Amino acid sequence: MLTYIFKRLLLAIPTLFLVALAVFLLVRLIPGDPAQVMLGEGASPEAIASLRTELGLDEAVPVQFATWLGRSLGGDLGNSAITGEPVGALILSRFQLTAVVVLISVGLATLIAVTFGLLAAWRQNSRLDLAVLGMASFVLAVPSFWLGLVLLLVFGVMLQWLPVVGYVPFSEDALGAVLFLVLPIVTLTISETGVLTRMMRSSTIDVLRLDYVTHARAKGLSERTVLMRHVFPNAFAPTLTLVGLTLGRLFGGIAVIETVFTLPGLGRLMVDSVLARDYPVVQGCLLFTATLYVLVNLLVDILYPLFDPRVTVS
Amino acid sequence: MPSIRRALVLGAAAMAALLSACSPAAPEPEGSVLRARLNADIISSDPGMKRDANTDAVILHVVEGLVAAREDGSVGPMLADRWTVSPDGRTYRFHLRDGVRFHNGAPLTAAAVVWSLNRYLAPDSRWRCKADLSHGGVAPVESVRADGRDMVEVRLEQAAPLFLAELARLDCGGTGIVHRDSVDAAGRWRYPIGTGPFRWGEWRHKQFIDLPRFDGYRSLPGAPDGIGGGKQALVDRVRFSVIPDGSAAAAALVRGSLDVLDALAPNELANVTGVPGIHLSSAPSLDFYGVLFQVKDPLLADPRLRRAIALSIDVGALTRVVTHGTGSADSSPIPTASPFFGAVQRPLIKRDLAAARALAKEAGYKGQPIRLATSHSPPEMYDAAILIQAMARDAGINIEVETIDWASQLARYTNGNYQAMVFGFSARLDPSLTYGVLIGDKREEPRKAWDTPEAHALLRQSIATADPAARQRIFDALERRFRAEVPAIILYNTHRVTALRDRVTGYRNWPGQTQRLWNVAREAR
Numbered sequence: 053m054l055t056y057i058f059k060r061l062l063l064a065i066p067t068l069f070l071v072a073l074a075v076f077l078l079v080r081l082i083p084g085d086p087a088q089v090m091l092g093e094g095a096s097p098e099a100i101a102s103l104r105t106e107l108g109l110d111e112a113v114p115v116q117f118a119t120w121l122g123r124s125l126g127g128d129l130g131n132s133a134i135t136g137e138p139v140g141a142l143i144l145s146r147f148q149l150t151a152v153v154v155l156i157s158v159g160l161a162t163l164i165a166v167t168f169g170l171l172a173a174w175r176q177n178s179r180l181d182l183a184v185l186g187m188a189s190f191v192l193a194v195p196s197f198w199l200g201l202v203l204l205l206v207f208g209v210m211l212q213w214l215p216v217v218g219y220v221p222f223s224e225d226a227l228g229a230v231l232f233l234v235l236p237i238v239t240l241t242i243s244e245t246g247v248l249t250r251m252m253r254s255s256t257i258d259v260l261r262l263d264y265v266t267h268a269r270a271k272g273l274s275e276r277t278v279l280m281r282h283v284f285p286n287a288f289a290p291t292l293t294l295v296g297l298t299l300g301r302l303f304g305g306i307a308v309i310e311t312v313f314t315l316p317g318l319g320r321l322m323v324d325s326v327l328a329r330d331y332p333v334v335q336g337c338l339l340f341t342a343t344l345y346v347l348v349n350l351l352v353d354i355l356y357p358l359f360d361p362r363v364t365v366s
Numbered sequence: 367m368p369s370i371r372r373a374l375v376l377g378a379a380a381m382a383a384l385l386s387a388c389s390p391a392a393p394e395p396e397g398s399v400l401r402a403r404l405n406a407d408i409i410s411s412d413p414g415m416k417r418d419a420n421t422d423a424v425i426l427h428v429v430e431g432l433v434a435a436r437e438d439g440s441v442g443p444m445l446a447d448r449w450t451v452s453p454d455g456r457t458y459r460f461h462l463r464d465g466v467r468f469h470n471g472a473p474l475t476a477a478a479v480v481w482s483l484n485r486y487l488a489p490d491s492r493w494r495c496k497a498d499l500s501h502g503g504v505a506p507v508e509s510v511r512a513d514g515r516d517m518v519e520v521r522l523e524q525a526a527p528l529f530l531a532e533l534a535r536l537d538c539g540g541t542g543i544v545h546r547d548s549v550d551a552a553g554r555w556r557y558p559i560g561t562g563p564f565r566w567g568e569w570r571h572k573q574f575i576d577l578p579r580f581d582g583y584r585s586l587p588g589a590p591d592g593i594g595g596g597k598q599a600l601v602d603r604v605r606f607s608v609i610p611d612g613s614a615a616a617a618a619l620v621r622g623s624l625d626v627l628d629a630l631a632p633n634e635l636a637n638v639t640g641v642p643g644i645h646l647s648s649a650p651s652l653d654f655y656g657v658l659f660q661v662k663d664p665l666l667a668d669p670r671l672r673r674a675i676a677l678s679i680d681v682g683a684l685t686r687v688v689t690h691g692t693g694s695a696d697s698s699p700i701p702t703a704s705p706f707f708g709a710v711q712r713p714l715i716k717r718d719l720a721a722a723r724a725l726a727k728e729a730g731y732k733g734q735p736i737r738l739a740t741s742h743s744p745p746e747m748y749d750a751a752i753l754i755q756a757m758a759r760d761a762g763i764n765i766e767v768e769t770i771d772w773a774s775q776l777a778r779y780t781n782g783n784y785q786a787m788v789f790g791f792s793a794r795l796d797p798s799l800t801y802g803v804l805i806g807d808k809r810e811e812p813r814k815a816w817d818t819p820e821a822h823a824l825l826r827q828s829i830a831t832a833d834p835a836a837r838q839r840i841f842d843a844l845e846r847r848f849r850a851e852v853p854a855i856i857l858y859n860t861h862r863v864t865a866l867r868d869r870v871t872g873y874r875n876w877p878g879q880t881q882r883l884w885n886v887a888r889e890a891r
Contacts, residue, residue, distance in 0.1 A: 216618045
């Protein structure tokens with residue numbers, strides 16, 4: 053197992069290097085630079101040139117890349133061009149919040165999807181199946197920002213049960229933090245439930261048609277045992293892959309949810325940094341999310357044998 | 367299955383650990399708090415250095431300059447209660463007000479003012495007004511010196527009636543005077559220690575800026591006027607919350623989590639209009655939006671084609687649609703709210719499709735595409751571009767709209783890399799400064815749209831002239847030339863609209879566009 057993990061981590065190095073190179077070059081291909089954004093529309097050419105020098109933007113691109121890569125390998129992702137904050141610390145502080153929202157949401161979405169996907173497949177073509185399919189299709193079609201705004205309006209403005217702005221972190225006001233995170237988590241959970249439910253349902257239908265399920269039923273096992281012991285592990289494996297991909301995607305990509313609910317998370321940091329051409333932060337964020345993606349998928353591959361006995365790590 | 371259960375338990379434990387480790391807190395400040403919204407975070411806390419309009423608005427609560435902009439665009443006293451100008455117009459002597467203290471308790475002295483001004487004008491400074499106050503600028507400063515404890519003398523290289531207006535510029539942080547402890551021993555910026563009615567509190571990036579009341583504030587007598595006049599902090603603390611999404615901000619205001627929602631976008635007005643407990647405050651701004659032409663472009667070098675485009679646009683209709691009826695149509699670079707907006711500036715360029723077609727034909731235009739760059743920052747610029755495209759089509763002019771993001775647009779504007787561009791300029795209190803964003807040498811500053819010797823000469827005259835009537839005549843001459851040469855088409859000036867909870871009293875908008883939260887009270891719930 054350890055050798056496998058080590059090999060996978062080694063293979064991740066060229067992937068991450070290519071990501072770093074691509075990100076570095078792509079952000080510089082976009083017109084605009086942080087010096088102009090920081091100094092505003094009427095800044096003098098001298099001031100812009102001076103700030104570009106300070107930020108190291110006047111150096112040749114290969115030199116900039118080598119400098120950045122060298123520092124990054126040493127764990128220093130540089131400082132934000134706009135605020136001067138260390139990029140590593142900035143990313144970690146934002147990621148904590150994003151991770152909480154994403155992990156809880158995806159965890160809840162997975163629980164809901166597994167339950168209803170399994171039940172819908174078990175009662176295929178029944179009213180229950182149609183209702184689950186209909187709901188899954190509906191939430192797939194609803195944009196997350198719209199859903200978020202509707203929830204904000206209903207529970208924040210009309211009913212006044214939950215706060216609408218002013219994120220309060222857990223360390224200072226536990227109840228306030230929980231209340232504030234309810235709406236973003238519910239929004240993200242609902243948004244992610246659709247695709248997971250459909251995946252769980254379709255893979256369960258496939259498994260229910262296999263001979264060994266018929267055999268298990270012929271042995272006289274209860275439907276509950278058939279479903280939970282024989283169907284669920286095999287049917288869940290494809291959904292688990294999707295959960296891994298979803299986690300990887302969401303860790304760097306809930307900017308819309310974070311914007312609607314004014315959460316200072318990683319997605320908003322990345323979008324703001326792209327708009328402000330804050331190169332060090334954009335590079336750091338993308339490298340960080342790419343690393344997470346690799347790690348989450350590695351974790352999924354390691355967990356796979358737990359659910360599908362046909363798969364072994366070796 | 368036990369493994370799965372264990373994994374779930376471990377997962378839940380990890381989530382709980384992450385939750386408890388979540389980033390530093392944003393405690394609700396104690397005492398009376400006035401909550402206002404910023405649509406984006408500020409860029410720095412250093413006045414006029416790294417900045418945008420949000421940055422200026424926040425900083426001007428903390429720092430004050432020797433003089434300050436008034437609501438009518440003139441300049442009034444602030445830290446200096448009086449000043450004299452030598453007969454040759456080159457020497458300004460500012461007398462500092464008694465009893466003014468910095469937020470750290472240190473008294474305001476002439477030496478502190480000299481230190482601040484020299485810091486702004488230092489060779490490595492990126493202060494926005496530095497170019498204008500340096501050699502070759504509008505009001506080049508030769509020397510700054512202290513004369514005793516409460517007198518500051520500034521000597522200019524030449525007479526410059528615009529010197530005080532430059533000092534009062536909002537986008538230069540009002541040339542805010544800060545204590546030298548605002549920088550560390552190595553000269554690096556820490557935070558502003560100014561003399562304003564609010565102190566610098568906490569800046570949590572992308573979340574909020576807290577400004578506590580400065581109990582030792584020494585106010586000028588009289589009513590508030592622009593950035594100057596009598597100022598009082600009527601709440602214990604001001605919190606500027608960063609809420610990028612307009613709908614979320616409106617929801618927060620309706621809910622009561624926000625007291626002041628400034629700079630409402632026209633398309634957000636409907637969210638708060640008529641809502642019980644909320645009222646609106648509105649004032650015309652000294653900004654302007656328009657279409658800049660690249661006059662070096664082979665096609666647009668011909669002023670007849672530029673004029674044809676101008677004649678194809680129904681400025682009034684465009685303004686009504688784009689600003690949802692809140693803006694003022696304007697064909698002049700001088701905004702309608704300016705005291706220099708007179709009879710020459712007032713007439714709108716009327717839509718005349720026949721004349722537009724004739725001029726385009728005369729210019730040899732054969733339907734070649736003209737690329738009009740725009741962005742969604744603000745969204746009204748995009749809407750304006752789409753309308754211009756449709757209106758110009760009626761005159762046989764083929765405009766292609768090119769939508770880019772703000773940073774790309776800013777880069778292309780700065781480099782002059784466009785054929786035509788919808789662009790907006792924030793409020794400038796003096797028409798010379800307004801014309802200054804348009805007129806310039808394209809070889810040195812490619813962003814300048816208007817580069818003719820006559821325009822340069824008139825702008826120089828306006829800068830060197832102090833008499834308002836004489837200045838009006840110069841601006842009228844500039845206006846006539848502008849309309850004949852059409853280096854740009856002016857479309858409209860916005861109105862600053864702010865939505866406020868009814869419990870908020872004393873808030874007034876003004877043409878300078880910045881939020882002013884001094885003299886604003888908030889009744890307890």
